[in-house]
Structure formats: structure tokens, C-alpha cells
Amino acid sequence: MNWNNELTRILKIKYPLVQAPMLGVTTPEMVAAISNEGGLGSLPVGLLSPEATLELIQKTKTLTDKPFAVNLFAHEVPEIDIHAAEILRSKVSEIGDKYSIKYEPVDIEKIRYYSWREQIEILIREKVPVVSFTFGLIDKDSIQQLHKNGIIIIGTATSVREAIHLESIGIDIITAQGIEAGGHRGTFLEDEPIPQVGTFSLIPQVADKVKRPILTAGGIMDGRTFKAALILGAQGVQVGTAFVGSDESLAIDAYKKALIASQDTDTVLTCAFSGKLARGIRNTFHNEVQGLDFTYPPYPILNTFTAPIRIASQKNKNKEFTTLWAGQSASMARLKPSAEIFRALIAETEQLG
Ligand SMILES: Cc1cc2nc3c(=O)[nH]c(=O)nc-3n(C[C@H](O)[C@H](O)[C@H](O)COP(=O)(O)O)c2cc1C
Incomplete structure (x- = not known):
């Protein structure tokens, strides 16, 4: 099977399989295991302090010299009442x-509370190859900064509208998250009820509307579901729950x-x-x-x-x-x-x- 496509070329990986960032579950060992196998491991750092962020990135780098992603929570920090x-x-x-x-x-x-804004400089300084984000949007300046430093950006969409929006602001790869997915919804457009579109419906509709490569997230657990995602129009998959049970x-x-x-x-x-x-x-x-x-x-x-x-x-x-x-x-x-x-x-x- 020829795994080579635009997504694997952009991410410089062998197989289009991204281990989903899972705060509280993912370890640097899990990230490195996936990257060392030729996929893309993702290190979650949402809500963490700049010091903890740096430490986790440095730890991951000691375990792999292959590309991996660092995942931010791009929401605004609320005031406490x-x-x-x-x-x-x-x-x-x-x-x-x-x-x-x-x-x-x-x-x-x-x-x-720490904001993604306090983490982004560290990601650039550490030359992480890929940055992914969820729960909101990173701003135009940050997108430019990351791109200027050769960093690939992955954004999360839960509807066709969100996918189109991500493409319009220059995001390189779009993770289309179906309602089956474990963990939080990555919704960021808040002017309508939270989208609840299933993976099977979301992927072909997103694929028809955006040109950037798409990753499918939600329900990918074996060869059948991986293959189905590719047939539906995704270039790769982002897999979470399947790694929750892993040794790492x-x-x-x-x-x-x-x-x-x-x-x-x-x-x-x-x-x-x-x-x-x-x-x-x-x-x-x-x-x-x-x-x-x-x-x-x-x-x-x-x-x-x-x-x-x-x-x-x-x-x-x-x-x-x-x-x-x-x-x-x-x-x-x-x-x-x-x-x-x-x-x-x-x-x-x-x-x-
Ligand atoms: C335990 C757990 C934690 C998660 N934490 C994050 C996170 O920190 N950042 C993120 O972008 N997505 C997170 N997600 C969502 C995943 O990125 C992905 O959308 C989801 O796992 C895909 O569906 P699946 O679980 O059916 O594979 C999490 C998912 C799980 C199961």
C-alpha cells in the first residue's frame, strides 16, 4: 500500500496516523513511541505553565528525533468570580x-490559568515541527510567526463551517472531529449550538469544501475504520481512545x-x-x-x-x-x-x- 500523500509529505512522516494529544493520558513516552514508528505523536500542553511545557518538550526530544506535534488549548482565560x-x-x-x-x-x-500566548514562544524557541490547537483560534500574528519558523499548524474543526474558517486563516492541516470522538469537543465558532456531526457525515462534506489535507478524528480504532476514513476523503487519521489503553x-x-x-x-x-x-x-x-x-x-x-x-x-x-x-x-x-x-x-x- 502506498502511504505517501500530501499529508505525509507536509508532516515528514511515513504513515498518516497521528496519535491524538490527550491531556492527562499522553506521556512523552507515548508520543515518542508513535513518532519512532513513523506516525506523528502529539504532546498535549493545554493549561500547563511555560515551565512544565518546556520540560515536557525537552523530555520528548530525548526519546525521539522524529517529528512530533505540540498541542495547545486556544481558548481565552476567564475571570474568576x-x-x-x-x-x-x-x-x-x-x-x-x-x-x-x-x-x-x-x-x-x-x-x-496559563494562556497559550505564554506557551507559543517556547514552542518556537524549541523548534517543534508541528503545533496543533483546539477549543479556539490562535491569532493571525501567531500563525505568521509559526509559519515564518517553518512550523506546520493543525487546527480542529467540528463542522464544515469551522473547517472552511481554518483554511481561510492559513491553517495547514484540518482535523475534522466527529461526534464519536472521546474527550472535549474542539468547537470554536460559538454562534450556533455545538455541532454534533458524525465522522461518516463530516469527512466527505469537509473534503468537498476545503483544499487543505484533512485528518479524521472520532471512532478510528482498527484497519476497517482507518480505511473508511481514507475512502471518505481524509488523508490521515487522528487516533485517541485506541491509545488510552496503551502501556505508555x-x-x-x-x-x-x-x-x-x-x-x-x-x-x-x-x-x-x-x-x-x-x-x-x-x-x-x-x-x-x-x-x-x-x-x-x-x-x-x-x-x-x-x-x-x-x-x-x-x-x-x-x-x-x-x-x-x-x-x-x-x-x-x-x-x-x-x-x-x-x-x-x-x-x-x-x-x-
Ligand atoms: C482521554 C482523551 C483526552 C483528550 N485530550 C485532548 C487534548 O488535550 N487536546 C486535543 O486536541 N484533543 C484531545 N482529545 C480529543 C482527541 O484529539 C480526538 O479528537 C479524539 O480522541 C478522537 O476520537 P477517538 O477518541 O474516538 O479516537 C482527547 C481525547 C481523549 C480520549
Whole structure:
């Protein structure tokens, strides 16, 4: 099978398979494993401090000399309303108390959000080959700066309109994210309800409207789904859930086991953990927050307030009070090293001719 296309040429990779950035799950080891196999690993640094961003990039560089992407959250940082934050903290603690979960509550005074604007200089200085972004748009100056430094830019779209918009501002590669996808929706045009278009419908319609190469994200778990994405008009795939179960993943065992034990109907789109719509396997925390009577604060404020309970849940190896981000095809995940999962995806697709 000839894997060579415009996308592989632009990204300087052998196979058009991008490991999705997954904050909280992806490690430099996972990124390097995929890049070393000839795909593109993606290192998530959304919300991280400039120091942590630099450290992760440098660590990844010690593990691979192949291209990899660094992924930013391009949303605007919200102001914290102290009064609303206190109400929020008490709502979360009601759940903690009900289930006797011991955790350190958030110190509102110490909350500090980092913007992608504080990270971009580091990415340029470190000469990362590819920058991808989600949740918003990076500005014109930053796009020019990245391009001037030879950096390829990947943006996330959840509708045809968003894909056209990304192309019009000079983004090199468009990741079209279907509603099946695990994790947060990458929607950035906020003048209409959040698009909920499935991968099968989204890809051909985007392919008909934009000239830039397209990556498919959402439901790619094996050779059949990879091949289908290519037939539908994508030049490559961005795969998340399939790597959550990998050896290099930070997911706790109970999360990995929940993937393979899940059924097609077990994931939900929820704002309960972070305040932003995301897909994951339903659990007790989700159900409890759904039952609360309050207005979700903007992302990432709710995320900050649920973090201590999520961390405690992970420490206790309990999957019921942490995020179990996963796509609709979670049951097809494999609990293996990242490189093996990668090689299986390539081999299965090749077998289909
Ligand atoms: C655990 C998890 C975390 C994610 N975190 C990010 C992230 O940090 N940045 C991002 O652009 N996308 C993130 N996503 C979304 C992926 O980029 C991608 O759209 C999705 O995984 C594709 O669908 P799939 O999970 O069915 O493969 C995440 C997805 C998962 C499952």
C-alpha cells in the first residue's frame, strides 16, 4: 500500500496516523513511541505553565528525533468570580462528603490559568515541527510567526463551517472531529449550538469544501475504520481512545478496563467535569453533577474545582469520580504497548488493500 500523500509529505512522516494529544493520558513516552514508528505523536500542553511545557518538550526530544506535534488549548482565560467559585466549591464538596472522599479543596486565591500566548514562544524557541490547537483560534500574528519558523499548524474543526474558517486563516492541516470522538469537543465558532456531526457525515462534506489535507478524528480504532476514513476523503487519521489503553498511557487500570468492558451506548457527552462538552464513559461523579441544580461555569473553572476529587479518585484506583474520556468505540481498545497498537492499525489497513 502506498502511504505517501500530501499529508505525509507536509508532516515528514511515513504513515498518516497521528496519535491524538490527550491531556492527562499522553506521556512523552507515548508520543515518542508513535513518532519512532513513523506516525506523528502529539504532546498535549493545554493549561500547563511555560515551565512544565518546556520540560515536557525537552523530555520528548530525548526519546525521539522524529517529528512530533505540540498541542495547545486556544481558548481565552476567564475571570474568576469569587462568590460563584465558593458556591461551586461547596457543591463539589457535597459529593465528596456523600461518598467520604478525602481530598484537598481548591484554594481559590491560588488559582492561576496559563494562556497559550505564554506557551507559543517556547514552542518556537524549541523548534517543534508541528503545533496543533483546539477549543479556539490562535491569532493571525501567531500563525505568521509559526509559519515564518517553518512550523506546520493543525487546527480542529467540528463542522464544515469551522473547517472552511481554518483554511481561510492559513491553517495547514484540518482535523475534522466527529461526534464519536472521546474527550472535549474542539468547537470554536460559538454562534450556533455545538455541532454534533458524525465522522461518516463530516469527512466527505469537509473534503468537498476545503483544499487543505484533512485528518479524521472520532471512532478510528482498527484497519476497517482507518480505511473508511481514507475512502471518505481524509488523508490521515487522528487516533485517541485506541491509545488510552496503551502501556505508555497515564490512565489508571480501572479506566483501561472500563474501556474494554464498555458497550457502544456507555459514553455520554457531558459538561459535568470541566464545564465544556466532552465524551466519556458515564460514572457516579457524572451522574451526581447532572443531578445538581447549578449553572455550569465556563471552562476551565469547573475543571479546576473538580480536579482534587478526580486526583483523589485516581490515587484510590477508583474510576467512579474521575474522567473516563473515551470515544463511542471504546470497547475496541487494546491494552498493549503504543507501538504495537500503531503497527496493528497500519497492518490491518494494509491488508484491506
Ligand atoms: C482521554 C482523551 C483526552 C483528550 N485530550 C485532548 C487534548 O488535550 N487536546 C486535543 O486536541 N484533543 C484531545 N482529545 C480529543 C482527541 O484529539 C480526538 O479528537 C479524539 O480522541 C478522537 O476520537 P477517538 O477518541 O474516538 O479516537 C482527547 C481525547 C481523549 C480520549
